[in-house]
Amino acid sequence: MKTKYDELCLNLKGITEGESHAVPNMANAAALLWHALEDINWAGFYTMEAEGYLLLGPFQGKPACIRIPVGKGVCGTAVAENKTQLIKDVHQFAGHIACDAASNSEIVVPLHDADGRIVGVLDIDSPSVGRFTEEDRTGLEEFARILEAACEWN
Structure with a gap:
């Protein structure tokens, strides 16, 4: 089944409308995903x-994992490079941090505040190798932009 990112993004806009606190917005965004x-x-x-x-x-x-250093693992690399990481096989990624041994592929999208500073990352894992595609990258980057705009990042 193909993910309907337009619908997912619309749902995120609706659920974050009128709420600027990052924590509940991230919680609802995680549940939507x-x-x-x-x-x-x-x-x-x-x-x-x-x-x-x-x-x-x-x-x-x-x-x-509770803490991930910048530059370490897929999440830390996304921050260090300020670029989405689409990893088809995490076991081929140098320095991968195995928080869950069942994860085989991962996509991580950096999140920014209004001044362009990185405030966090969106991280999604799959037990399947090659789960994430360019369509996922595009859809999740748009999803992240909606969340960025909705939140006041402290």
């Missing part, structure tokens, strides 16, 4: 901390 995307085993967020690491935020799925 969890229920809309097939063949995933984790969907959530890490927030950027001043000390140079990502801190676990709202998510759906199994317990996860």
Whole structure:
């Protein structure tokens, strides 16, 4: 089944309308993704901390790594490069952090505040190798832009 990113983005706009606090918006965004995307085993967020690491935020799925240093793993690399990471096989990714041994592919999208600073990442994992496509990249980047615009990032 093909993901309907237009519909997913519309749902995110509706659920964040009138709410600027990042935590509940990320929590609802994670729930939307969890229920809309097939063949995933984790969907959530890490927030950027001043000390140079990502801190676990709202998510759906199994317990996860709590702190990820910038530049480490797929999430830390997304921050270091300020670029979406679409990883078809995480076991081929140098420095992959295995929070869940069942994860085999991953997509991570950096999140920015109004000044363009990275405030966190959207992270989605799948138990299937090659789960994420360019369509997913485009759809999830648009989803992230909606969330960025809705939130006041502290």
